[in-house]
Amino acid sequence: MSGLKLFHTTNGGMTEVMPRLADAETDVQSLVEANMEALLGVRFLATEYSTGPVHGGRIDSLGIDENGAPVVVEFKRGTDAGVIHQGLFYLSWLMDHRSEYQHLVRDRLGVTAAAQVLWSAPRLICVAGDFTRYDVHAVREHRRSIDLVRYRFFGTEHFGLETVASVTGQATAPRTARRRTSAVPSASSRDGAMAELAAAVDEILLGLGDGITRVPRQTYCAYQRLRNFACVCPPQKTKLLVYLKADPKGVGLVPGFTRDVTGLGHHGTGDLEVQLRAERDLERAQDLFRLSYAAA
Structure with a gap:
């Protein structure tokens, strides 16, 4: 975590609010999904979305961002070396199943939103307790838009997100x-x-x-x-x-x-x-x- 510290002010002084990880991965996933637009600028579409028996997986969260770009969100409680590759695996599946995704957008948000999906800029957002320097290096080797976001709970009332790395895809000029x-x-x-x-x-x-x-x-x-x-x-x-x-x-x-x-x-x-x-x-x-x- 960065050097930023959070303190609670009282009449007698200040008390540091210690950061902590979620007790379980589902705790952070449920919180972010319930507030996805405020936290990530992404409208929530589906949770634990099945990719079918052939592909054999479940996408933690599916969403669509403010500009109509499809978004895959993957969560990990702590540090997990496989989160980026897992997310890219699901992002690849999504690009091969565009009509299925657009049907989902249409059902959740309407025909207009489904017609405006921006397929040129799909995104992967990984939310985890932490990332290694190898994770940061790995995202720079891909041509996809990938955001690595570190989370922390502070006490029982505060939640923080910090962007560790953000790599742009092909939508941005060199x-x-x-x-x-x-x-x-x-x-x-x-x-x-x-x-x-x-x-x-x-x-x-x-x-x-x-x-x-x-x-x-x-x-x-x-x-x-x-x-x-x-x-x-x-x-x-x-x-x-x-x-x-x-x-x-x-x-x-x-x-x-x-x-x-x-x-x-x-x-x-x-x-x-x-x-x-x-x-x-x-x-x-x-x-x-x-x-x-x-x-x-």
């Missing part, structure tokens, strides 16, 4: 090509200035930290760190819209620059809308980008 290649969906109305602004936003968002996945969709481009932290819409004639996961009530809204869109329909995810019209807007938006990234 780092060397990022400045020249923007994944923001094109729009016939955009001009040169807006295109340059969109490319600059792309560069800044990808540069906020390691393990950021850029997921292009038809109506927006999501930037993901386990969960979405930013969504960029196609450039308009005079502005570029970015949606962030930052709390609109805590940032001090500026008319014409930031807007609370909580409960309002828009492309992508996030309750804070940032309107960029020129490079000076981008300079003052960077603190908001960092705030949203830190919360993801």
Whole structure:
């Protein structure tokens, strides 16, 4: 576990809340499945999903993320050298049974969600008590999107997740090509200035930290760190819209620059809308980008 410590404040001082593992694997699995969207940014679909008598296995959890990407979640109570290979085994099965998965999405979430499944960016999320340096190295050798997430219980009321490693799949352009290649969906109305602004936003968002996945969709481009932290819409004639996961009530809204869109329909995810019209807007938006990234 990292060096982060949790303390409970009392009138007489502070008491450290000691971290612990789950008593059983099912304890952490049940907790995450019941709160999967809040914890992982993934909508829960099924638990202990059977892959059939021929394949002979059960997927711990199946879900679909904020951008429509299929997600396999595997759980281990402690450290288990086989969790990544097991998860990749099930992810491979899922890619070979797309229609079955889409039927599941349709039954749970409706026809529209099933029609928008993003098969170009399937994900594996491994939640375990810990991982070895060999696990971290192993995920870098694969071309799939894999997140290694360490959990801890703190006392009886607190639960923590920490991303140990996050490796992006083929949905993200190579780092060397990022400045020249923007994944923001094109729009016939955009001009040169807006295109340059969109490319600059792309560069800044990808540069906020390691393990950021850029997921292009038809109506927006999501930037993901386990969960979405930013969504960029196609450039308009005079502005570029970015949606962030930052709390609109805590940032001090500026008319014409930031807007609370909580409960309002828009492309992508996030309750804070940032309107960029020129490079000076981008300079003052960077603190908001960092705030949203830190919360993801």
